[in-house]
Amino acid sequence: MDAISSEKLLILIAPLIVLQLLLMIIALVVCARSKDVNGPKLLWVLIILFGNLIGSVLFFVFGRRSS
Amino acid sequence: MSQWFVLYRKEWLELIRSGKLIWVPVVFILLGASQPIVSYMLPEIIAGAGNMPEGTVIELPTLTASGVMVQTLQQFGTLGLLIIALISMGTVSNERLSGTSAMILVKPVAYSSFVTAKWAAMLTITAISFGLGYGAGWYYTAALFGSVSLLAAAGSSLLFGLWLGFVGTVTILFSTLLRSAAAAAFSALGAAALLSIATTLLPKALAWSPGKLTELAAAQLMSGHASGLWPVVSITIISIIAALALAVWHLRQHPSIEAV
Numbered sequence: 133m134d135a136i137s138s139e140k141l142l143i144l145i146a147p148l149i150v151l152q153l154l155l156m157i158i159a160l161v162v163c164a165r166s167k168d169v170n171g172p173k174l175l176w177v178l179i180i181l182f183g184n185l186i187g188s189v190l191f192f193v194f195g196r197r198s199s
Numbered sequence: 200m201s202q203w204f205v206l207y208r209k210e211w212l213e214l215i216r217s218g219k220l221i222w223v224p225v226v227f228i229l230l231g232a233s234q235p236i237v238s239y240m241l242p243e244i245i246a247g248a249g250n251m252p253e254g255t256v257i258e259l260p261t262l263t264a265s266g267v268m269v270q271t272l273q274q275f276g277t278l279g280l281l282i283i284a285l286i287s288m289g290t291v292s293n294e295r296l297s298g299t300s301a302m303i304l305v306k307p308v309a310y311s312s313f314v315t316a317k318w319a320a321m322l323t324i325t326a327i328s329f330g331l332g333y334g335a336g337w338y339y340t341a342a343l344f345g346s347v348s349l350l351a352a353a354g355s356s357l358l359f360g361l362w363l364g365f366v367g368t369v370t371i372l373f374s375t376l377l378r379s380a381a382a383a384a385f386s387a388l389g390a391a392a393l394l395s396i397a398t399t400l401l402p403k404a405l406a407w408s409p410g411k412l413t414e415l416a417a418a419q420l421m422s423g424h425a426s427g428l429w430p431v432v433s434i435t436i437i438s439i440i441a442a443l444a445l446a447v448w449h450l451r452q453h454p455s456i457e458a459v
Contacts, residue, residue: 141239144342148232155225162218185229192222193285 156180159188168197203312206303210320219286223324227332230278234271235339238262264344268352269417271336272359275329276413280391283325283363284370288384290317291374291450304454311447314375318443321367329360347420355419358428361435362412366391368439375446409435 159180163169169176176195179187214220237244245257291314294300303313333356340347370387377383391410398410405411407430415425 144339145236148229148236151225151229155222155229158218158221185226188222189226189282192218196217 152185155185155188159191163191163195166196170195170197202308203316206308206312206316207319210316211323214320214324219324220327223282223286224328224331226282227275227279227328228335229332230274231271231332231334231336232339234274235267235336235343238267238270239343262344264340264347265351265420267340267344268336268347268355268420271333271340272355272413272416272420275332275359275363279329279332280363280366281388283321283367284384284387284391286324287321287367287370288374288387289380290321290371291446292378292380292383295455296378301455310451310454314371314443314447314450318368318371321371322364325363325367326360329363330356333359348423351420351423354425355416358412358416358419358425358432361432362409362416365409365412365435365439368442372442372446375449407431407434409438 373383373386394410398405398408418425
C-alpha cells in the first residue's frame, strides 16, 4: 500500500481535479449565459461553487427551464 | 429508416445543445475514478479523523482489485442510476407539454420511430458515459490496487450497462405514461429499487429478474464467470422491447397530453 508516495498520488488525482473544475466552469458559464434560470441566479452560482460535483449536477438537471 | 436517422439526429442535437453530452460523461468519470481513490485513502482518512479514542484499532478488510471494481459498480448503481433517470425523465413528457411532439407527429412520422429515436439517444449517452466512467475506474484501480483482467471488466460492464439501459428504458416508458417528469423519474427509480430488493429477498423465485444483473456483474468481476446469465439477459432484453412497445402503443392511443 505504501508503494505509492503522496506525490505520485497527487499526480494521479490531478486530472480529476481539473475535470471537476472544468465541470464547475461549464456550469457557471451556462448559468451566466442562460436567460431563464429556475430561481435566483446568485443562489445557483453559490450552489455550483460550494456544492462540488452535486452542485453542478443539480444545476444542470433543475437549473434551467426548458422552453 | 432515413426518417428515423433524422429523428435520431434531432435527439443528438438536443443532447449537445443541452450540454448533456458534456456533463454526464464528466460526472460518470468523476464517479468511477473517485471510488478507487477513496478506497485507497480510507486508512489515512480514518487515521486523520482524529475523534477516535486512544488505542482504537480498526481492522479494514484488505481490498482486492476486483473488490474495488465492485464498489465502483455500486457507485454507478446508485448515483449513476439517479443521473440516468434524471436526464431521461422528461424525454417524452416535456415534448408533449411544450407541443414539440405534436409538431413532429402531425407529419407522417411513425410513433415507433419517434420513441425509438429517443430511446437510442438515451442508450448512446448512457453507453458513452458509463463506458468512460467505468474505464476511468478500471484505470485507477489498476494504478492503485493492481490490474483486473480486461475480459472480466468488459463482461461485467456489458451486464451492468444492460441494467442501466433497462432502467433508462423504464424511465422513458413512464415519461410516456405520466404527465410529470418528476413522477416518471420517481416511478422508474422506485421500480428499479423494488426489483433489486425483491431479487435479493427471493433469489430462487426471481432468478430471471433483471434486478439480478448487478449481482451478475459483480460475480463476473470477482470470479470471471457468472452463472445463470442467459435467462436474466434474455428476460431483460424482452422487457426492454415490451416497455418500448407499450410506450409506442400508449402514445398512439393518447397522442395529445389533454387526452391523458
